[in-house]
Amino acid sequence: MMDSMRPTRRDMLAMIGKVGGTVALYQAMTALGHAAESQFAGPPKLTGAPKGKKVLVLGAGLAGLVAAYELQRAGYAVEVLEYQDRPGGRNYSVRGGDKVVEVGGVSQTCAFQPGNYLNPGPWRIPHHHRSLLHYCKVLGVELEPFIQLDHNTFIHHSKGFGGKPQRYKELSVDFKGHVSELLGKSLNAGALNDTVSKEDQERLVEALRGWGLLDGNLNYTSSLRVSGQRGYDRPPGGGVNGAPTPSKINSLSDVLSSDIWAHMNFFFSNVMQTTMFQPKGGMDMIGKAFARAVGPVVQLNTKVTRIAQGETGVTAYWEDIPSGKTGQSTADWCVNTIPLPVLNQLDMQVGAPLKAAIRAVPYSGQVKIGLEMRRRFWEEDDAIYGGHSFTDQAIGLISYPNDKMFGNGPAVLLGAFARDAGGFQLAGMTPAQRIEAALAQGSVFHPAAYRKEFMNGTSVAWSRLPWILGCTSRWSDDARAAHYQNLVAMDGRIVLAGEHASYYGGWMEGSLLSGLDAIERIHQRATGA
């Protein structure tokens, strides 16, 4: 029990360190192990490709499509086989009229108005995911800001503030103030004389006074100065009643009950830092743009049933899903991006180390739910424009649309981004039960409008999507140590690619970097380099 609490305490200390402006920030970033930026250093330069060589790509997600795109540019013949009736893989968007069919046959037909969409998979792009941004630019995918942090959104904790949501700006400013007060007073009381020099103590106290908005006695109290960050009771105005009145700060104990520090910390994560982006009109603009660039070599509705290889090439046996007709495709090399939960049940002629690696990686099962609302009550009633309101309930959050602000028509909220226990719980429900749960839980943030303005909803439970049976790879440290190099190593003429074959699991950047790495190694083999 004590052991399991340690990471939480460490995080707490790191957060305090950040509030105090110390080197703890840097330590926390590197401790994440994923703080480095993308390894992308420009598109591959594959020169001298031998004439008449062909590469078979299995799966038309981003890893497969970037491989096909760059191989074609280098002069290779490419054929892409895709199980679904569309390119893009997890890079997709659900719009009005689209069907979401689950294992077991349950089917939903999305009823969103034209122009509205849900991004069930990837939905935000970090500014340092350079390969993805490169290909968006090259392929003409228009990007717009993804509003990651809106200080006016809500934080809800079932056991904090009697379950009443509080504004992020109020809790975060209060947390900063209280921690500054405690650290400042500890310094003044000499509690840190052994570790902080007198000169640094003076500078730090001065920093805390400014940073935490403390008064002359190092107290964090309700004041107009504090309200200048957390908001006023009566905001500044004009004329006779122009003078603002201060808001009342929350107690340290109440602030701690909200877990606000964890939400503040979330935005420090390297992959969550502003600025972030999204494609205009839906995430699937990226997959579609790749597919257009690659051309008619993508064969949709094609279920791979067996993969064989020999001295001279690779053969994939497949079935055309609509007609049931079978066929086979041959090539000199194969980039296989089929998701591991599917691949581990497929007959593929590879060695034992790769087979063991494929079996060693479980997938997590997130759930996203899009709720179409008649009007933008979060904007009109609550002055929230993009960003997320977080909750400790199963839905995890509700997230507000980043486009068409101040519009009059219906808009789609992300009504759930559930994972872990909450994700399993929602995935196990019927679509109608999921919508009801999303409405019941999301109503804590906007009680008057949430159900009243609700029109329709669509849920995507990744563990039940027949084409992947999960959302993203979830490597354990042990499995990574034992199997990762075997998973990415070429086995004869076959090499795997996808987010699972990267250290950027669950991100499109990982898919692209993996796809690029795979074809660079194929090119090396093909050119005898």
Added chain:
Amino acid sequence: MTIKSAAALVIAGTLLAATVAVRAQDAPGGGPTSVEISGEGKEVYEMICQACHMADGKGGDGAGAAIPSIANNPNLANKDFIVDILVKGRGGMPWFTDMLTPEQIAAVSTYARSHFNTYRDPVTTADVQRVMAASGSSTSDCSTC
């Protein structure tokens, strides 16, 4: 709810909280979840397992792959079979030692073996701990969360 299962919930919640910081995957937010998992086998099944194995325990087909059926599955005659998978994961299915306590793993294993099959002998917490010890797994080992 018994006091014991309430304590189990606290531990489960703490472990979930601890997982938040170490994953680089896209995630809803930084805060821990308060979603509570029951100590009853039937409820654990409905809340966790049926996300994939479906309400009838029969799983289903996918893209040339299938979610295995728990129902009428002769492998479950050996009680260690199901416990071992819950402790270590298998293929696309993750391990559950960071989400379920040994008591919950025992309860849901007992439920899956008796409700969807005809194996009536209960799986005990001691059974789960024996399998965990054999696999080197521990509920407090968050290096694998």
